Amino acid sequence: MDFTLPAAIEDVRGRVAAFVEREILPVEADRANWDAHGNIAAAPLAALRAKAKGEGLWCLQLRPETGGLGIGKIGMAACYEAMNRSIFGPVCFNSAAPDDGNMMVLEKTATPAQQERWLQPIVRGEVRSAFAMTEPHPGGGSDPQMIATRAERRGDVYVVKGRKWFITGADDAAHFILIARTSDDPRHGLTAFLFHRDQPGWRIARRIGIMGPEEHGGHCELEFDGLEIPVGNRLLEEGQGMKFTQIRLGPARLTHCMRWIGLSKRCVEVARDYAAVRTGFGVRLADRESIQLMLGQLAMDIEIGRLLVMKAAWELDRGGFARKEVSMAKVHVANLLHRAADVAIQINGARGYSTDTVLEWIYRYARQARLVDGADEVHRMVLNGFLDKEGAGFWSWPTH
Structure with missing residues (x-):
């Protein structure tokens, strides 16, 4: 490339x-x-x-x-x-x-009429949206095959019952994408739907407190008790919910990484600015070898993350699925963000732990990075699956 x-x-x-x-x-x-x-x-x-x-x-x-x-x-x-x-x-x-991922998947999968009704208000910035897939135990989390929320078709509508939780942005969202079970088929049992916050038959049970700062609308638990969704608000065909989630989640995971690289660089920026002016025992922090080693390692790790992200982006742009590339980027950059915030706080000392800088905000935010859109361990399992399937071909170069 x-x-x-x-x-x-x-x-x-x-x-x-x-x-x-x-x-x-x-x-x-x-x-x-x-x-x-x-x-x-x-x-x-x-x-x-x-x-x-x-x-x-x-x-x-x-x-x-x-x-x-x-x-x-x-x-x-x-x-x-x-x-x-x-x-x-x-x-x-x-x-x-979640608007970013929702807009991209609706642009790719929604009908023209659905795009006009559901996508364009998000594009114009008139409404916010949410993606409702994750469920409390024993429902689906990293394994969507465990999704228990059901949508039963009755004539021209689907009737939804079940629960979702940690739904980002739900408290402020007007337009929702819902993944629900329409059959027990192991491969084609899920379906994607659209619904509006003003429809009856569902409610926000609570806004879940988290350790980090929150996106607009927080992270909410939802209850569905008879929500009726017209067939015309189904995305793709019945049973294609797993296909829909893969179309949405792959690029969305990568956009997280793109943004996290920017936050990691901000951590280095704050650390370098402070190290350049703070002295102790007659020596600037920036002149101490220990500080130089910390910042040099972060600089290298950020560049590795950028290369992983760019390779995955390149693969998506040329029409590939980039599952392997996205998983590698997701694991590396999520851990990088946490290290960058931690090192920057260490260099800033008590100042970094205070609210005088954004470092403590980033540090609290960073811990979720290893969980959202698939935990580290899930992505490593995905990578091992590719290794078992491809063997030495795991590291092959694309050819013309």
């Missing part, structure tokens, strides 16, 4: 980086702009979103005919890294989870 960014992509990346520096970081620095859950408050967010739209930096991930810039996965890797220099960056460009 060629690691040279096309000039058009570099132009977008540069404009994103400049917008973050000029517009978002000053907003982030003022705690009056934060909401009660550690995210950007509604008023400053609306102002920044309007500016991003005005500068043509909106929904980079979508095709132009959908309302985006059509920069592809490689372009997203470069731009998402730049936008997440700020903890508030992605949402300002309408590139934050």
Whole structure:
């Protein structure tokens, strides 16, 4: 693969980086702009979103005919890294989870009528969305085959009963994608649906407290007790829910990694700035070999993560599924983010542990990275499965 960014992509990346520096970081620095859950408050967010739209930096991930810039996965890797220099960056460009993954999968799988009704309001920034798949025990988590929420077809509607939990953004979402069981077929038993928050037959049972800062709308537990979904709000055909989840989750996992690379670089930035001015026992921290070793290791680990992400993005752009590449990137970058925050806090000392910097925010946020969209262990099992299947071919190079 060629690691040279096309000039058009570099132009977008540069404009994103400049917008973050000029517009978002000053907003982030003022705690009056934060909401009660550690995210950007509604008023400053609306102002920044309007500016991003005005500068043509909106929904980079979508095709132009959908309302985006059509920069592809490689372009997203470069731009998402730049936008997440700020903890508030992605949402300002309408590139934050879960809307990001939901928009991409609806663009790819929804009918034109479904796109107009369900996708376009998210694209325009009028509503937020959620993806309801994970369930409490004994339902499905990392193993979607265990999903227990059922959607029974009765004439022209499906009637849904069951529970979901840790549904990101549910408290603020208007449009929901739901994965439910429509049969006991082990391969074709799941189906994807769309529903609106105002429909009867379901409720948010609670907003689940977590150790880290929260996305807008938190992480919620949902109860379904007779929600009726018209057949026209089914995504793909009945029984194609597993196919739908794979279409959504693969790219979404990778976009997490793109954003986490940006946060990891921010940790290094904060650590280097402090090490350059802080002295102890007559020596700058930046001049101590122990600090240099810490930062040098992080710099290398970040570059490894960028290469893994770019290879996966390249594979997706050329039409592959990139399951192996995405799993490798997911494990490496999730662990990298935690290490980057930890090292940066160590270098900053008590300052890093305080709320004077964003490091403690990133540290709390980072712990979820090894769990969301598949735990480390699940992705390592996936990689071992490829190793068993491919043997030495696991490391083969693509050829023309």
